[in-house]
Amino acid sequence: MRRTYLVGLLLVLLSVGLVAGSPLIVTASENPDFDVYLPENIVEPGEETAIELEIRNGASAEDDAEVGDTPPGDARDITVDVSAADDETPVSVQTETTPMPTMSSQMLLSESFDIVVDENASAGSYELEVEIDYTYTTSGGSERTSTDTETVDIVVDDRARFDADLIKSELIVGDRGTVQLELTNTGVENASDAVVQFGAADQNLQAVTPTTEESELSAGTEEYIGDWEINETVTATANMELADDAVARTYPVTAAVEFRDEEGVDQTSRELRVGAPTKDQQSFGLANVTSDLVVGEDGTVKGELVNEGPNPVDGAVIVVDDSGDNGIVPDLDDSLGSGSNVYPREGQYAIGQLEPGESAPFEFRIGVGGEAEPGPRVIETDVRYRNGADEVRTTTEPLDAMVDVAPERDEFALDALNATFERGTGGDVELTVTNQLNETVTDIEAKLFTNDPLDSSDDEAFIPALESGESATVVFDVSVEDGAMAQTYPLRLDFRYDDARSNSQLSDTYRVPIDVVEPEDDGLSTQALLVILGVVGGVGAAVWWFRSQLAAAVEGVPVLGRLAAISIPNPLARLRRSGAEGGGDDSAVETRFSEPDDGSESEPATDETGSPSDDTDVLDDRTAAQKEAEPDPAETDH
Structure with missing residues (x-):
């Protein structure tokens, strides 16, 4: 409970004035005269806090002036230094000497000073010394420098106090995470109906506001503890969110305990601060991307999705969106025009759980229109996943997959x-x-x-x-x-x-x-063979026809002299006879193939034994007969 100890003195002065029956006279000085007050003067052991000092210039222009008069006297070049009044005071002041603006008479200003209370400070009242240096002008016009030293009381109260330690921080840039603290009641009395309130001093880190309608409390900004005994340690968890553009570093997280003391009075502990480290934004990457895309065909794009950390994810899904112009676009360096002729057949591929550093394969069926231009393409993909709090998240920046589209080919x-x-x-x-x-x-x-x-x-x-x-x-x-x-x-x-x-x-x-x-040449063509056969046949027929004349011409020539004895087939023989009947000279010539005049069938020639004779014998006999009939050349010469 905050107390100020000037109230009693003021009451005493009022009483004296009333008893004397005279008006209250406040002795004033024409020179600056400072008074210092500490309205909120209760601290706890181990507390790091700021105290607010109120400083008033009480100078007046006239002595024995009545209350309400405005005395003159300005103080310039003011500096204020605060320190422990003695070695027994368990408080150290962290703020160095502080300058203040010019203060005219009766002006009141406030100034803040950081202090640290010893962890083992005993309960009690202690003094802080406030030293004020300033410059002023006297009524005679001379400049003077002066120092006023005042003291204020500070009270150390250890009825209920708390310490905080960080257990776990799961804060991720651009995402929600949890901060878990261990809080211990290090005071000298129990607390009841205790509630831990969380906050953050940095604007990039925000405690999640309550989300339940049934209660004003939630696991976000506040957590209800209840009864809290001396030296008892409890765990409190806060849900906090770090901005997308925040830097991964250690952020201050604050906690304060509201409770009722053993007398039933509502109390609030000093503000507890812990440093909560944060991690970079959840990141993914693509690896080993390949494609077999061809103009006018469906193809596949394959690759691996890599969880680059910092946390494991569940239910990861890689998404290709073709609903807008940014789904699949051409490589701008190649000026290929619109990418609308390249489109996914499926828009999602489920990956599942991925630990940091782990990868999993994916595959998309991609269609390429017949009007598409061949060349490089950029396929933009997003990753949807669930974080450690089982909340659905989507990557803020797309992952680019570089693929090539080959020219059209035959099916x-x-x-x-x-x-x-x-x-x-x-x-x-x-x-x-x-x-x-x-x-x-x-x-x-x-x-x-x-x-x-x-x-x-x-x-x-x-x-x-x-x-x-x-x-x-x-x-x-x-x-x-x-x-x-x-x-x-x-x-x-x-x-x-x-x-x-x-x-x-x-x-x-x-x-x-x-x-x-052309047909292959095997020596004689069919036409050439027919011509040759025709010529041979014609010559043969002529020989048979003019056999007698040729026989006389070649008589005496070996082999050819036997030409007259050559027989011809029956059809030629009949033709020969028909020619003889018409007056030819060869009608008397018979062959062994000639038909008998009586129309009977011809029999093959036989010798005296009745055996068929061969052609050589017939030719020899006919040649001999012809020789007997011919005159001897010797006789002819005679």
């Missing part, structure tokens, strides 16, 4: 086998079809288109499904016209298929080269 790669044909031939063309997309495609229908000189009797093929990078073979029957020129001709082919989202797609037209070549 399929084609590799042709057996793609070379001779003109006038045909066969099967085998096509190996490879899925170059980053997704599985199904129900693939291949359609073949041909132009002269190529043709196909089977122009459709079907592939049930192809995973990314998988291949399958389709076969088409292709023929080449006889009159085709030896060169390369295109087979045209397209594909209709269903993508991973079951949307039907039609590919561009593919061209497969077919090489047409």
Whole structure:
């Protein structure tokens, strides 16, 4: 309870004046005369606080002036120094000599001084000495310097006092956290209905205001303790919030105890202060980011989310937002235009719990429009998570993932086998079809288109499904016209298929080269062979026809002289006879293949034994007969 000890003296003076029956006269001086008061003079052991001294210049212009007169006398160049009056006073003053402004007569000013009360201070009343130095002008006009020394009483009361120690600080820049204190009643009496009030001296740190409607108290700014015995230690927790732009350092956290003493009087303890360290803002990073994005296709962006601390988080979710212009944007250094042609298929990827320094993989399906420009892109991601107080938080600054978008490419790669044909031939063309997309495609229908000189009797093929990078073979029957020129001709082919989202797609037209070549040369062509056979046949027929004339011409020539004995097939023999009947000279010539005149079937020639004779014997006999009929050249000469 705050007390001032000047009240009694004032009452005594009033009583004396009334008894004397004369008006109250206050002796005044024309020179400055200072009085010092300490209205709030009760402190506790171990307390660090500030005391407010009230200082009044009591100078007056006239002696024995009645009360109410305004005496003259200004004090200038004033300095005030406060110290313990003796070694027994358990108080040390921390504030050095303090200057004050000029004080005219009867002026009252207040000045604050920091003090520290010893931890082991005994209860009782002690004195502080106040020394005031000043300069003034006398009534004669001379300048003088003077010093006034006054004393004030300070009372140490240890009926109930408290100490505070920090147990834990979970303060994070830009987030809410808890501060936990241990408070001990170090006084000489018990306290009841005790309430701990929390506060902060720094504007960047705020105690969370009460949030419950049922009670004025909450775990934020106040905590109810109740009965608190001597030397008992309790734990109190405060929820506090640190600003986003605050610096991670140690902040002062204050606590004061309101209680009722053993006499039922409401008391408030001195303000307790502890330093609460803080941590940097919860931070995340991206690592090992890769992508396979291609213009006109869906692709994936993969990477790892890293918890860079300082605290573990739960329920972490990485979020890609395409609702605005800042979701996925092009690299500004490359001036690629709008990023609206690149968009996520899914906007969130759940990570879960992450300890500081721990990482977890993520993957996003990203679509790239056919009108998009290839090049680098920046994908902005946020992280949503739950802090240690199970409160949902979102990172204030996005995490940038750098990815590249590749130029547009064909959906399929084609590799042709057996793609070379001779003109006038045909066969099967085998096509190996490879899925170059980053997704599985199904129900693939291949359609073949041909132009002269190529043709196909089977122009459709079907592939049930192809995973990314998988291949399958389709076969088409292709023929080449006889009159085709030896060169390369295109087979045209397209594909209709269903993508991973079951949307039907039609590919561009593919061209497969077919090489047409000349037939291989095996010595004689068919036409040359026919010409040769025709010539040989004609010569043979002429020989048979003019056999008799040729026989006479070559008589005596070995081998050729037997030409007349060569037989001809039956059809030629009949033709020969028909020519003889028409007046030819060769009607008498018979062959062993000639038909008998009576129309009976001819029999093969036999010798005397009845065995068939060979052609050599027949020719030899006929040659001998011819020689007998011919005249001897010797006789002719004669």
